[in-house]
Amino acid sequence: MRLLTHNMLSSNIKGVSSGFPLRIEVEKVVEKQVEMNADFLRNMFPKIEWKAFAYAAKALGYSDLPEEADSSQLNSQDFLQKFHHALLELHLEEGVLICPETGRRFPVNRGIPNMLLHEDEV
Amino acid sequence: MWYLCVFYHRLLDYRKPEVQALAELFGAFGDDDKSRSLEWRLPKEYHPDSPFHFVNLPSEDIARNIANRSILVKGMHEIWGEGSCYEEMEEAIRGYPEDRKLPYLTLESTFKINIDSFGKAISSEDQKEWIKRLSFIPFKGPVNLQNPEHKFWFLETDNYGSNNGLPPIVQKRIFFGREVGAADRKLLPTYQLKSRTYIGPTAMDAEMAFLMANQGLAAPGKLIYDPFVGTGSILVAAAHFGAMTMGADIDIRVVRDGRGPDCNVWSNFRQYGLSEPISLIRADNNLPSWRAGLNEVFDAIICDPPYGVRAGGRKSGGRKLLKGVVDPYTVPEEKRADHIPSTAPYSLAECVHDLLDLAGRMLVMGGRLVFFYPMLRDEFCDTDFPEHPCFRLIAACEQILSYRYSRVLLTMVKVEPYTTEIADSAKKMHQDFRENHMKWLEEGNLHAAVFAPIDHRSDVNGDSKIISKDTKAKYRGKYV
Numbered sequence: 001m002r003l004l005t006h007n008m009l010s011s012n013i014k015g016v017s018s019g020f021p022l023r024i025e026v027e028k029v030v031e032k033q034v035e036m037n038a039d040f041l042r043n044m045f046p047k048i049e050w051k052a053f054a055y056a057a058k059a060l061g062y063s064d065l066p067e068e069a070d071s072s073q074l075n076s077q078d079f080l081q082k083f084h085h086a087l088l089e090l091h092l093e094e095g096v097l098i099c100p101e102t103g104r105r106f107p108v109n110r111g112i113p114n115m116l117l118h119e120d121e122v
Numbered sequence: 123m124w125y126l127c128v129f130y131h132r133l134l135d136y137r138k139p140e141v142q143a144l145a146e147l148f149g150a151f152g153d154d155d156k157s158r159s160l161e162w163r164l165p166k167e168y169h170p171d172s173p174f175h176f177v178n179l180p181s182e183d184i185a186r187n188i189a190n191r192s193i194l195v196k197g198m199h200e201i202w203g204e205g206s207c208y209e210e211m212e213e214a215i216r217g218y219p220e221d222r223k224l225p226y227l228t229l230e231s232t233f234k235i236n237i238d239s240f241g242k243a244i245s246s247e248d249q250k251e252w253i254k255r256l257s258f259i260p261f262k263g264p265v266n267l268q269n270p271e272h273k274f275w276f277l278e279t280d281n282y283g284s285n286n287g288l289p290p291i292v293q294k295r296i297f298f299g300r301e302v303g304a305a306d307r308k309l310l311p312t313y314q315l316k317s318r319t320y321i322g323p324t325a326m327d328a329e330m331a332f333l334m335a336n337q338g339l340a341a342p343g344k345l346i347y348d349p350f351v352g353t354g355s356i357l358v359a360a361a362h363f364g365a366m367t368m369g370a371d372i373d374i375r376v377v378r379d380g381r382g383p384d385c386n387v388w389s390n391f392r393q394y395g396l397s398e399p400i401s402l403i404r405a406d407n408n409l410p411s412w413r414a415g416l417n418e419v420f421d422a423i424i425c426d427p428p429y430g431v432r433a434g435g436r437k438s439g440g441r442k443l444l445k446g447v448v449d450p451y452t453v454p455e456e457k458r459a460d461h462i463p464s465t466a467p468y469s470l471a472e473c474v475h476d477l478l479d480l481a482g483r484m485l486v487m488g489g490r491l492v493f494f495y496p497m498l499r500d501e502f503c504d505t506d507f508p509e510h511p512c513f514r515l516i517a518a519c520e521q522i523l524s525y526r527y528s529r530v531l532l533t534m535v536k537v538e539p540y541t542t543e544i545a546d547s548a549k550k551m552h553q554d555f556r557e558n559h560m561k562w563l564e565e566g567n568l569h570a571a572v573f574a575p576i577d578h579r580s581d582v583n584g585d586s587k588i589i590s591k592d593t594k595a596k597y598r599g600k601y602v
Contacts, residue, residue: 005368005401010413020413034397039343040366047419088400105459112378115405118463120452122409122438 001092001113006056007048009113011099011106013121019099021052022106024059027094036084042074044087057086124163125185126199126297128277129173130305131240131288132602133333137194138162139517139533140336141177144188147339150180165204169289171599173240174279174297182302189303191363193310193332199275199299208255211296215259226300227259232266236301239278241288252276256298273301289599312394313358319393320385322353322376324433326426330521330531331359337492337517337533338422340365345400347420349407349480350435352376354387354399356424361396365421370403372436372465377402407476408437408468412484417540423481424492427473430569431496431527435468470496470568474508475552482512482540482548491534498527498571508555510548512538522601527572 011019054065064082066073073079097106097113104121107114129137142160145151151158161178168174173196179185182200189198202223203214226233235256237249244252256276263271277297313328315321326334334356340346342364348356351369353376361367369387371377380386391398405411428435453461474495481491491513497506497520507515513534522528538544 002401005403008413008416008419009403009411012409012411019411037343037366040345043343043345044419047416049413049415107459110378112374112402112404114374114378115403115411116372116374116463117406117409117438118453118458118461119439 001108001111002088003053003056003060003090003092004044004048004087005113006092006097007053009097009115011101011104012115013099013102013104013117016099016101018101021049021055021100022097023100024056024092025096025098025105026059026061026092027096028092029060030091030093031089032091034084034088036080038080041080041083041087045069045071045074045083048087053086057090060090060092062086062090123180123182123185124176124178124201125302126201126277126299127175127177127189128196128199128238128275129175130194130196130307131173133194133329133519133521134171134599134602135519135521136333136531138175139519140192140194140333141188142517143337143339143533144191145179145184147191147336147341148184148187150184150188165293165295167293168295171289172279174277174295186303190306191336192305193307193329193336195303195305197275197304198302199277199297200302201297201299203299204295204297206294206296208296211298212255212258215298223259226272227261227263229262231263231271232269233261233263233272233274234265234267234270235274235276237276237278239280242280244278275299275301287602309362313362315355318355318390320353320380320387320390321355324426324428325353326355326359328355328359331356332362334424334492334531335359335363335365337531338424338490340422340424344421345419346422346424347484348425349423349477350425350427351387351399351402353380354390354402356426357399358390358394358396360422360424361391361399362394366397367399368401368403368420369399370405370407372404372406372438374404377404406438406465407473407480410476410480417483418486418489420484420489421486422490422492423477423485424490425477426494427470427477428468429470429473429494429496431572434569435470435473436465437468437472438463439466471552471556475549475556478508478510478513478552479545479548481534482510482536482544485536487536487539489536491532491536493532494529495532496527496529496568498568499525507532509551510534511544511551512536512540512548524572527568 009022011022050069054067057065065086091111092108093111095108097108127141145160163176165174185198189195202218203211205211205214235253237244237252279295310328315325315327338346340360340363344365346360346365346367348369351357351371354369357367357369377387387402388398477493495507507518514537515532515534517533519531520528
């Protein structure tokens with residue numbers, strides 16, 4: 001699971017009001033090189049909740065991201081490279097996503113987060 | 123400028139919408155062009171199902187881009203001359219402006235003349251004869267049959283009537299022109315399902331998946347989502363065109379496990395050297411887990427929802443629980459980690475409503491929702507398609523699957539931003555729609571209608587086979 005996905009998901013258990021950001025428990029992280037597409041990064045940037053993104057990158061062991069970011073930084077090649085690396089090249093292969101409100105654990109197995117709810121949670 | 127667009131004679135409903143979509147993708151429409159539709163014209167007295175259509179495009183580059191990216195364009199041609207007989211065509215070619223012809227006839231440029239006829243075969247002797255008769259055109263360069271710089275086409279249709287399953291053409295017509303571009307159909311054997319490592323029973327065939335990706339304007343830098351990803355057959359096509367992809371499915375065995383480490387959704391992308399999806403998620407389309415505040419993030423949503431004919435949809439919540447037969451089941455604490463939740467059937471009406479709502483929220487403005495919708499053929503009627511206030515329907519292409527039912531590929535464009543008021547009014551529209559279509563949208567009814575045994579009441583004398591043979595139309599139309 002890449003961090004773009006983490007930034008889009010929340011816990012949707014019935015009754016939970018702030019299920020975002022999901023806390024990350026890491027078992028295994030892998031890095032895979034991906035060709036950079038600057039247009040894609042610029043399209044995605046405004047959609048990213050930066051604080052949650054920087055937290056997630058740190059959880060996966062990457063702490064080169066600034067605490068805050070605004071769109072003017074997209075002109076910097078250095079920033080784009082870091083953004084790209086954190087967004088698309090880091091994968092949470094095995095681990096758990098934890099609902100910040102209820103502590104419900106959503107397993108991430110072979111890179112695939114399992115967001116399906118139990119019968120008593122819908 | 124007008125070009126002759128010659129189509130492959132298949133998937134007739136899909137041909138013009140594909141060109142139309144690619145025209146949008148390659149910038150054929152100006153920003154102030156409200157209609158965003160191409161101008162088409164048929165050769166005189168041709169049937170709309172004919173493979174020959176004229177289309178007006180702003181430039182040759184756009185025409186080339188459209189044709190080369192398409193799946194159903196056999197050739198896009200600049201016509202130098204046409205007529206109902208050879209003499210008339212020759213006259214027209216001679217009269218065609220020199221400055222349009224000479225740049226393609228120079229000493230250095232290699233060329234080839236192809237001959238194609240629709241609805242009949244031409245012997246190789248006749249073909250040579252036809253080519254000789256074109257010698258009045260001052261070709262100066264050498265012939266190159268393998269890899270010519272310029273391809274010319276001599277196209278013929280005959281007035282074969284309507285007896286052989288082809289669309290009726292009243293007038294014989296011949297065309298001569300220069301090819302500007304043509305579909306690369308070699309893609310299809312490369313991507314055919316039978317050589318793909320991981321497929322399921324409802325994997326989308328390669329040709330249709332590419333058509334869907336074209337309707338969704340897949341291109342580099344875009345993010346495309348399939349909420350019913352299955353084995354990823356639709357996203358493979360989108361990734362081929364350079365788009366970033368994301369997929370979700372409720373069945374974890376399909377998205378996570380596949381059939382082993384080298385036979386799963388990821389390996390389907392690796393097999394063709396495509397970028398792997400940004401993510402695959404196990405999630406329920408009925409209860410999406412997108413965070414609050416996330417919207418307008420996908421450029422297109424392309425999918426084949428489960429409509430209960432070959433595969434039925436599932437959603438969270440046990441079957442008995444939903445019917446109120448049992449009290450809500452509480453999962454014991456020690457079993458929570460490995461618990462596999464039971465799922466309930468997901469009716470088509472609900473599934474389509476959720477899909478439209480998701481698309482309304484998650485698509486960028488101008489983004490596209492492309493999905494299949496089933497139709498019982500005796501009920502086929504344009505007004506029956508689901509609607510949503512955020513979307514404008516721009517194409518509905520029918521593919522007949524059996525005597526009883528067909529599927530229609532709907533392409534919708536997001537034209538209004540999503541608001542809570544819109545979501546509420548969409549819910550109301552959905553209720554009305556559901557009431558009107560209750561009888562076959564509910565669980566199992568579509569399946570029953572498609573697979574019900576033939577009604578034998580009419581053939582008291584036992585000669586039903588003869589009757590059905592006779593009533594079958596000679597012209598196959600949309601069956602091709």
